[in-house]
Amino acid sequence: MRLAGTAIAGSGIVRFGDHRRRSTAELARDAGLAALHDAGMTLADVDEAFVGYIQPGSLLGVRAMKELGLTGLPVTHVENASATGLVAFREAAWAVASGRARVAMALAFDKMTEMAGGGGRSRGTGRDQLDATILPAAYFALWAQRRMHDRGTRPEHFAAIAAKNWNHGARCPWSDRQADHVVTAEEVLASRLVAEPLTAMMACPADDGAACVIVAAEDLVRARQPGRRLVRPVASVLRSETYSPGHTFLGPVVGPATMTRDTAAAAYEAAGLGPGDVDLALCHDAFANEELEYYELLGFCPEGDGERLVETGATALGGAIPFNTDGGLIARGHPGGPTGLAIVHEIVHQLRGEAGDRQVEGARTALAHLVGGGSVCTVSLFEGTQ
Amino acid sequence: MTARVPVEDGYFTVPDDPAEAPRLLGSRCPACGEHFFPRRHVCARCLAEGCRDVLLGPRGRLWTWTYVHVPLFAKKDARVGAYGVGQVDLPEGPRVQAILLGGPGDFRIGMDLELDLETLRTDDDGREVVIFRFRPVDGAGP
Numbered sequence: 001m002r003l004a005g006t007a008i009a010g011s012g013i014v015r016f017g018d019h020r021r022r023s024t025a026e027l028a029r030d031a032g033l034a035a036l037h038d039a040g041m042t043l044a045d046v047d048e049a050f051v052g053y054i055q056p057g058s059l060l061g062v063r064a065m066k067e068l069g070l071t072g073l074p075v076t077h078v079e080n081a082s083a084t085g086l087v088a089f090r091e092a093a094w095a096v097a098s099g100r101a102r103v104a105m106a107l108a109f110d111k112m113t114e115m116a117g118g119g120g121r122s123r124g125t126g127r128d129q130l131d132a133t134i135l136p137a138a139y140f141a142l143w144a145q146r147r148m149h150d151r152g153t154r155p156e157h158f159a160a161i162a163a164k165n166w167n168h169g170a171r172c173p174w175s176d177r178q179a180d181h182v183v184t185a186e187e188v189l190a191s192r193l194v195a196e197p198l199t200a201m202m203a204c205p206a207d208d209g210a211a212c213v214i215v216a217a218e219d220l221v222r223a224r225q226p227g228r229r230l231v232r233p234v235a236s237v238l239r240s241e242t243y244s245p246g247h248t249f250l251g252p253v254v255g256p257a258t259m260t261r262d263t264a265a266a267a268y269e270a271a272g273l274g275p276g277d278v279d280l281a282l283c284h285d286a287f288a289n290e291e292l293e294y295y296e297l298l299g300f301c302p303e304g305d306g307e308r309l310v311e312t313g314a315t316a317l318g319g320a321i322p323f324n325t326d327g328g329l330i331a332r333g334h335p336g337g338p339t340g341l342a343i344v345h346e347i348v349h350q351l352r353g354e355a356g357d358r359q360v361e362g363a364r365t366a367l368a369h370l371v372g373g374g375s376v377c378t379v380s381l382f383e384g385t386q
Numbered sequence: 387m388t389a390r391v392p393v394e395d396g397y398f399t400v401p402d403d404p405a406e407a408p409r410l411l412g413s414r415c416p417a418c419g420e421h422f423f424p425r426r427h428v429c430a431r432c433l434a435e436g437c438r439d440v441l442l443g444p445r446g447r448l449w450t451w452t453y454v455h456v457p458l459f460a461k462k463d464a465r466v467g468a469y470g471v472g473q474v475d476l477p478e479g480p481r482v483q484a485i486l487l488g489g490p491g492d493f494r495i496g497m498d499l500e501l502d503l504e505t506l507r508t509d510d511d512g513r514e515v516v517i518f519r520f521r522p523v524d525g526a527g528p
């Protein structure tokens with residue numbers, strides 16, 4: 001179903017990075033205030049909030065919201081691993097589209113510096129050793145190795161994607177990684193090998209951060225923000241896995257590739273759009289090989305043609321379909337929950353024409369994609385209008 | 387002979403004879419015949435209830451693999467500085483992700499692997515706590 005009658009009222013971010021001296025509530029407050037200021041609102045204008053994080057602990061979202069005020073608004077917690085922020089956004093968008101709320105906030109925060117080293121929820125040592133000990137780099141590397149076997153992909157392709165995203169990040173003021181030189185594929189390849197064929201520079205950093213997006217009824221945004229370009233979400237879809245033979249149930253896994261294809265197809269259908277209509281895309285590039293796969297699974301080229309997109313520079317700024325214009329998870333960073341809202345924050349800048357020297361010329365339509373825990377996928381589509 | 391116990395019940399067998407390969411504990415759907423690992427009650431293919439316990443393996447074929455140059459179990463167990471990880475297709479159907487025994491040059495896609503048990507530690511009763519791994523079948527090297 002097409003999302004109708006909603007628009008982005010505002011967005012805000014606390015630059016991702018090392019914030020170990022600040023509390024998550026403080027990070028959330030600053031991101032929330034930034035979005036409220038951008039929207040020209042206070043919490044009194046907000047009818048409902050959806051708050052996401054993946055760190056352990058219950059009700060942290062409600063507690064963080066109190067830093068913005070105590071207005072009695074309903075607060076719902078959302079958790080879908082790396083997809084958390086974009087799923088919180090989906091709930092906010094649909095809360096407004098349904099008419100239940102005139103203004104809804106999606107807020108997310110996390111501190112990966114506190115999660116690193118196995119600080120997550122334990123399900124008992126035995127179960128953990130069966131299920132959770134394998135490093136994320138490893139299961140994405142398993143995907144990369146199979147791709148290389150099937151398609152003749154070379155590590156240079158993954159390195160070129162990573163280098164592109166490092167260089168995009170250097171153009172984005174709130175990107176965590178700000179390289180002081182043009183990063184080359186050679187440099188990425190020469191960095192420490194983590195899990196064959198993935199190197200350290202092909203992986204996202206462990207970040208802290210917070211981000212917030214406020215969705216409101218379109219007429220309200222038009223009335224309050226005359227003269228500003230309107231950014232409207234037109235589809236927001238969430239799917240979990242579909243069973244097919246050979247499914248891997250135990251262990252942290254990438255999840256079936258069909259999940260991204262099916263979710264994107266549902267989003268395109270809902271919006272009445274196709275990949276050819278999209279001017280830029282932001283996707284889950286926790287590891288560079290993922291982005292290559294998503295070129296195909298999101299429909300931007302036929303299966304097996306992803307390498308050609310890398311080789312021709314089509315997905316770099318200035319190319320036909322720029323991917324991860326803010327640096328993606330690899331450079332802008334990936335604190336977990338907030339990542340999806342950082343993606344929307346970048347799309348808002350691009351579709352308002354306010355993305356500075358990383359502006360995609362004439363950008364009108366953008367796609368946001370995230371996967372979470374190998375078990376969920378979410379895709380949203382946005383249109384910018386005068 | 388030292389007694390051996392699984393790190394978690396319900397996932398794999400621990401044969402009395404150490405020379406005997408362990409098996410994985412899976413399920414088979416009584417309605418459609420689909421196999422699963424680990425065990426489950428509801429069939430993921432046809433949604434029938436009451437899947438039956440079945441032994442799977444011990445052999446499988448390597449679908450994909452990697453070699454990780456970061457300690458296993460992160461800080462909790464830095465004894466293993468690097469290790470292989472693979473996804474192994476069992477003849478019954480399930481694809482199982484597991485740690486592989488062997489060095490970085492020992493694996494290739496499509497090779498035959500066999501289940502094995504690795505001792506993680508000795509518990510307070512002097513029993514070896516074991517977990518399942520896959521290792522290349524002798525003679526199946528790259």
